[in-house]
Amino acid sequence: xxxxxxxxxxxxxxxxxxxxxxxxxxxxAISYRRSQEGKVSLFLLxxxxxxxxxxxxxWLFNSFVVxxxxxxxxxxxxxxxxxxxxxxxxxxxxxxxxGGLTAWFAVRKNRAERVVLAQGPEETTTExxxxxxxxxxxxxxxxxxxxxxxxPPVPGPEA
Numbered sequence: 001x002x003x004x005x006x007x008x009x010x011x012x013x014x015x016x017x018x019x020x021x022x023x024x025x026x027x028x029a030i031s032y033r034r035s036q037e038g039k040v041s042l043f044l045l046x047x048x049x050x051x052x053x054x055x056x057x058x059w060l061f062n063s064f065v066v067x068x069x070x071x072x073x074x075x076x077x078x079x080x081x082x083x084x085x086x087x088x089x090x091x092x093x094x095x096x097x098x099g100g101l102t103a104w105f106a107v108r109k110n111r112a113e114r115v116v117l118a119q120g121p122e123e124t125t126t127e128x129x130x131x132x133x134x135x136x137x138x139x140x141x142x143x144x145x146x147x148x149x150x151x152p153p154v155p156g157p158e159a
Contacts, residue, residue: 002071
């Protein structure tokens with residue numbers, strides 16, 4: 001039997017540090033969203049929540065679950081884990097990581113394309129922000145039939 005104090009290795013504290021940083025990032029994302037009065041997209045908030053959950057699960061699995069399973073295996077020498085379980089778990093983690101990265105980049109690309117399409121060709125060369133509504137266009141003194149009400153920009157992590 002492995003004593004409980006064996007959990008407190010350097011890996012335990014490294015993963016605990018990741019959890020603390022992820023929780024701090026989640027708190028900062030929540031406070032930033034509140035300071036912007038909800039104008040920041042939920043995407044930033046959800047990604048930090050998922051990162052926090054991911055690092056918390058990593059910390060729990062790499063410390064407590066490994067401790068419990070290894071003690072169970074020592075107590076029950078006839079217990080055998082099938083060989084295919086580790087292969088399946090490795091592929092599952094790999095698929096989840098690449099799936100998350102693929103979804104992240106797909107959402108960012110989609111948002112970038114929507115922003116470019118919303119701006120129009122002549123507005124992409126200027127550095128000034130586009131008016132957010134027809135009322136802003138009227139207040140700025142710009143009139144004409146070529147002026148159409150612009151869609152409000154999509155809030156995102158880059159806002």
